[in-house]
Each structure stands twice: as C-alpha cells, then as structure tokens.
Amino acid sequence: MDLKTIGDRIEISDLLTRYAHAVDTKDWALYRTVFTPDAQIDYSATGGPSGPLEEVVDKLTPMLDLFTRTQHFVSNIAVDLDGDGARVRAMFFNPMVVADAHDGAAAKQFFCGGWYNHELVRTTDGWRSRRLIEESAWFDGLAEAFS
Template identity: 50%
Template sequence: MSLTRLADELEIQALLNRYARGVDTKDWDLYRSVFTEDAVIDYTSAGIPLGSRDEIAALFGKAFEAIPWTMHYITNIEADIDGDTATVRAMFYNPMQLPGMAEQSCCGGYYFHELVRTPDGWRSRHLREDNVWFVNKPGAAP
C-alpha cells in the first residue's frame, strides 16, 4: 500500500469521525464541513426527506433539540479511491435516547458516500444512509 493511499484512507476515516462528532454534539457547522456546498443527503430509509446539506442541517438543528443524546459509531470503512474521487461504504451503530422513551433506542446500517478531494481535503458530495434495523422505535407496537 502506498503512502498516498494510506494518507487518503486516514483522511477519509477522520472525515467520517467528524461527521459523527458533528451530529452527536449537535454542531451543525461541523456537520456542514463534512460535505460540499452542493451535496445531496439521503436519509429516506429513516423517514427523513432527501435534501441539500443546508436543508438537512437546518432540519436536524430543530429535530435534535428534543433528542437528549446520540452516539454514532462508524466502522468497517471501505474506500474505493480513484484519483480525486472515492466511493465509501461504512457501517454505523447509533444508540440514542429519544424524547418520551423510557428505554434506550438504537439503530444500525450503512453509510454510502461519494467523496471528492477538495483544497480543504476530502468532502462528501452525496450521502445515502441505509437504515437496516431499529430497536425500540418510537410508535412501534411492543
């Protein structure tokens, strides 16, 4: 493995870590920094409308006010790097405390990113979340 490839993989891992920290600390400027200005973000598998970086950050800014905490773990990061673009697949696990819920909830699945190298480093121009499972989902029958 070349040093360039290793450096790219470490930068991509750091980008995904920054994504998790931005969401979990409700730092929406940090969250925005993960994406290009024209990024498209797709959380439709979790029931959230498709939107731009700024639309999703604004939506999360309001929605997450009611959520006491989330804690994203992003693992098994696979990056197919081709010059200044990369396709990334990573698993996520997200325990959380949701409003009105006595028990902890959690969900998991996959993130699929299309990344581009920018003067500021790797950025996501498209994110699609595939939410595979959800435990203790609000409104679900016991």
C-alpha cells in the same frame, strides 16, 4: 499500498469521525465541513430529510433536538479510491435517547444500525462528501421510545 493511498484512507476515516462527532454534538458548523456546499444528503431510509445540505441541516436540527443523547459508532469502512474521488461504505450503530418526559417518566432509548454510503471528492480543504445516502438495516425499541 503507497503512502498517498494510506494518507487518503486516514483522511477519509477522520472525515467520518468528524461527521459522527458533529451529529452527536449537534455542531452544525462542523457538520457542514464534512460536505461540499452543493452536497446532496438522503436520510429518508430512516425517516429523516433528503435534499441539499442546507435544507437537510434546517430539517435535521429540530429532529435531533428530540434526543438528549446520541452516539454514532462508525466502522467497517470500505474505501474505493479513484483519483480525486472515492466511494465509501461504512457501517453505523447508533443508540439514541429520547428527551425525558415532563411527567417524570424515565427517558426512553432505541438503537438503529445501517450503512453510510458516501461519494467523496478531494477539495483544496481535503476530502468532502458530495453525496450521502443513509441505508437502514434495523431498529430496536423505536415504537417503545415514542410511545
């Protein structure tokens, strides 16, 4: 593996880390830096929004306000580099805590896992995702968390 390939893979790994951090901290300005301005994002497999970047941010913001804590673990990153483009498939594991009930009930937690499928492009600002499709594998505790 040559140094350019190693550098690209490190930058792509950093991009996925930035994505997870942005979602977990609800930092939508940082989230936008993961994507090209014309990116298409599809979270429909997990019940989330699908569409252009800004539309998804507008819909995702109130959805994630339902959770007091989220933590995205991204691993098993498969990168297929092709010049200034790349396809990336990465696993995610995501525990989420539903906001505490106002009646004094304890917060409820659920877990989900799946894959992020990115189409990346090299830009003057580094690697960016022009398309993200989230693929769901499983949920645990979802019904109980929202009952």
